[in-house]
Amino acid sequence: MSIFEWSFVAAVLTSATPILFAALAGALCAQAGVFNIALEGQMLWGAFAAVAGSYYTGNAWAGVLVAVLSTAIYSVILAVGAARWKADPIIIAIGTNLLSLGLTGFLLRVLFDTSGSFAPQGLNGIGTMPFLNGIPVIGDVFAGQSVLVPLAFVLIVAAGLWLRLTPGGLRLRGVGEHPDAAATLGIGVARYQAWVTILGGGLCGLAGAQLSLGNVTLFTENMTAGRGWIAVAAVILVANKAFWLPVACLGFGAAEALGFRLQGIGAPQQLTDAAPYAITLVVLVIMRVVVTRRRTHALTPKETLV
Amino acid sequence: MIARLTRHPAVVPIGAVVLAILIGAVVILLAGLNPIDAYAAVLQGSLDVRNLDYTFSVWGFICGMGLVAAIPLRMGEFNLGGNGQLVLGGVTAYVVASQLGLPGIIAVPFALIAAMLVSGGFAAVSAPLATRFGIPIIISTLLLSPVAVAVASYLVRFPLAEKGSGNAQTPVLPEDAHIWSLGDLRYTTVGLPLMVAVMVIFYVVDSRSAVGFELRVTGANRRFGEYAGLKPGRLAIGAMGSAGAVAGLVGAIIVLSSPYRFIDGALISPGYTFAGLAAALLAGGRPALVPVTAILFTILQVGGASMERTAEVPRQLSDVLQGVVIVILALRVVLDRRRAGAGKDS
Numbered sequence: 001m002s003i004f005e006w007s008f009v010a011a012v013l014t015s016a017t018p019i020l021f022a023a024l025a026g027a028l029c030a031q032a033g034v035f036n037i038a039l040e041g042q043m044l045w046g047a048f049a050a051v052a053g054s055y056y057t058g059n060a061w062a063g064v065l066v067a068v069l070s071t072a073i074y075s076v077i078l079a080v081g082a083a084r085w086k087a088d089p090i091i092i093a094i095g096t097n098l099l100s101l102g103l104t105g106f107l108l109r110v111l112f113d114t115s116g117s118f119a120p121q122g123l124n125g126i127g128t129m130p131f132l133n134g135i136p137v138i139g140d141v142f143a144g145q146s147v148l149v150p151l152a153f154v155l156i157v158a159a160g161l162w163l164r165l166t167p168g169g170l171r172l173r174g175v176g177e178h179p180d181a182a183a184t185l186g187i188g189v190a191r192y193q194a195w196v197t198i199l200g201g202g203l204c205g206l207a208g209a210q211l212s213l214g215n216v217t218l219f220t221e222n223m224t225a226g227r228g229w230i231a232v233a234a235v236i237l238v239a240n241k242a243f244w245l246p247v248a249c250l251g252f253g254a255a256e257a258l259g260f261r262l263q264g265i266g267a268p269q270q271l272t273d274a275a276p277y278a279i280t281l282v283v284l285v286i287m288r289v290v291v292t293r294r295r296t297h298a299l300t301p302k303e304t305l306v
Numbered sequence: 307m308i309a310r311l312t313r314h315p316a317v318v319p320i321g322a323v324v325l326a327i328l329i330g331a332v333v334i335l336l337a338g339l340n341p342i343d344a345y346a347a348v349l350q351g352s353l354d355v356r357n358l359d360y361t362f363s364v365w366g367f368i369c370g371m372g373l374v375a376a377i378p379l380r381m382g383e384f385n386l387g388g389n390g391q392l393v394l395g396g397v398t399a400y401v402v403a404s405q406l407g408l409p410g411i412i413a414v415p416f417a418l419i420a421a422m423l424v425s426g427g428f429a430a431v432s433a434p435l436a437t438r439f440g441i442p443i444i445i446s447t448l449l450l451s452p453v454a455v456a457v458a459s460y461l462v463r464f465p466l467a468e469k470g471s472g473n474a475q476t477p478v479l480p481e482d483a484h485i486w487s488l489g490d491l492r493y494t495t496v497g498l499p500l501m502v503a504v505m506v507i508f509y510v511v512d513s514r515s516a517v518g519f520e521l522r523v524t525g526a527n528r529r530f531g532e533y534a535g536l537k538p539g540r541l542a543i544g545a546m547g548s549a550g551a552v553a554g555l556v557g558a559i560i561v562l563s564s565p566y567r568f569i570d571g572a573l574i575s576p577g578y579t580f581a582g583l584a585a586a587l588l589a590g591g592r593p594a595l596v597p598v599t600a601i602l603f604t605i606l607q608v609g610g611a612s613m614e615r616t617a618e619v620p621r622q623l624s625d626v627l628q629g630v631v632i633v634i635l636a637l638r639v640v641l642d643r644r645r646a647g648a649g650k651d652s
Contacts, residue, residue, distance in 0.1 A: 087636045094583070095632030106622040115631075229445065233445055270460035274457065275454075277449045277453050279452070
């Protein structure tokens with residue numbers, strides 16, 4: 001088993017990217033004061049919509065577009081329900097997560113007359129970047145990846161800069177940190193929160209598309225298998241700071257990729273499957289211990305956001 | 307008169323169910339199938355006299371998993387790790403019943419108690435994770451659940467596996483360790499009265515004891531509870547511990563019942579956990595209502611199979627309806643507010 005080779009780095013990136021998109025959605029919502037735990041269900045819907053779109057049009061990018069748009073529309077339930085109508089976001093999210101699971105399974109049977117998994121002949125996946133092949137390190141890591149992988153990092157940096165440097169980003173943070181104060185300044189708090197949630201839906205669509213058309217080229221029932229929850233954990237882990245998300249998500253990607261390698265040398269699959277969840281939880285605990293200790297020494301009790 | 311009727315507390319849950327069934331009918335129509343046939347098949351499959359034995363046993367399990375969600379819900383916490391707690395209880399019961407060589411009369415009670423202790427302890431871990439480390443219970447239960455499921459799956463496939471069988475399952479339990487059936491019924495066992503007893507205990511503790519009151523106060527207003535000297539941390543350990551214990555009990559009963567073995571995935575795939583969660587949310591966490599709302603999800607779950615057989619509607623529709631009911635329930639606050647606003651005007 002050779003961990004320290006570039007193909008392993010590539011595998012880590014592949015595993016981390018869907019979670020990165022979903023975690024970015026979660027972090028943006030958290031910044032705006034919306035506790036979004038609907039990521040899992042939205043991602044699952046996105047994965048299904050991407051495969052269906054690619055299957056019917058024969059074009060992977062059309063699949064990605066279908067995933068982004070339909071997941072954004074799907075997230076309107078949460079956006080309007082939680083931000084405008086002030087319903088409990090947790091209960092809505094539990095409902096939409098269950099609904100995604102049922103609906104994707106139902107449509108799999110009705111539209112494609114199959115259950116379990118759907119991998120038709122000639123289903124188009126998202127294109128890779130073979131033009132990078134000659135370049136030493138970058139080629140080894142990125143050439144076999146879907147174009148969405150670098151996009152995830154671009155979006156994270158863009159979102160981080162937007163939150164920090166633009167008036168819109170400042171307002172968003174204000175809405176999350178002190179809604180009443182933001183409202184006094186004439187900012188439509190509910191409208192901001194609703195649009196951020198819908199934007200998050202689009203990102204979860206990308207997450208799902210990367211999962212079903214980038215990492216593999218097929219859809220299986222419940223294929224997100226808790227990745228949306230890992231994304232929520234990643235958001236908590238980095239205390240909503242978008243710039244730190246890649247660290248958290250790459251950690252998860254490393255756990256998953258290492259699991260695949262360990263399976264290769266005969267470790268039982270059940271235990272390597274469980275590792276990312278256990279590791280996520282352990283890291284959350286360690287981070288909390290470290291952060292609390294540091295906070296008690298610090299002079300200002302409140303940590304700065306982003 | 308009509309106004310008073312529409313304000314009855316049962317209107318919202320019943321309305322949510324009716325609306326969900328209508329939405330389900332539209333989904334079935336869009337799929338080009340017949341909703342009336344489908345719903346008729348659901349009722350027929352679940353309420354047919356020959357199936358009632360099975361339906362009642364499932365109702366017991368969904369009631370149990372309803373409590374698993376409802377007990378923490380009383381203090382405003384969400385336990386979404388029911389699957390892990392269920393499976394851990396099942397595997398513990400199997401190990402105790404098969405490996406210790408206990409005589410008949412004590413094998414079953416010991417297995418049940420051991421399952422409750424292990425699952426209860428496992429679920430209770432989420433409480434200090436929330437109070438000490440600030441990890442919400444809803445997140446930690448969800449992250450712990452797949453770990454428990456994977457460990458159980460590993461145990462069943464390797465150390466406890468039936469030799470020479472292609473399936474991921476344990477050998478059949480010795481005759482002594484089979485849970486007692488009720489009369490000559492095949493599915494309904496002593497487990498069902500046990501489940502009813504647990505529900506009665508929850509009802510009494512919730513409505514008649516100091517702990518139940520503290521739990522509800524904390525759920526209604528945590529800061530007030532703390533101000534009044536209640537300890538949410540300790541309450542959370544108790545609530546999560548008892549929720550996990552009930553899940554462990556359900557898992558143990560399933561494993562000790564026919565076919566008397568632990569089959570990988572058999573505890574999770576019927577979807578008792580989320581049917582129970584939906585029942586608990588529909589009941590608003592109220593102990594007396596959980597058995598009632600559980601009836602609905604039992605009919606959906608049991609009837610789903612016959613709906614698939616006779617009306618060709620995929621059984622995943624049951625999950626769709628569960629999700630829709632929960633979303634509608636969450637959105638009902640709009641209705642409440644509008645009604646409150648209307649009341650102010652008049």
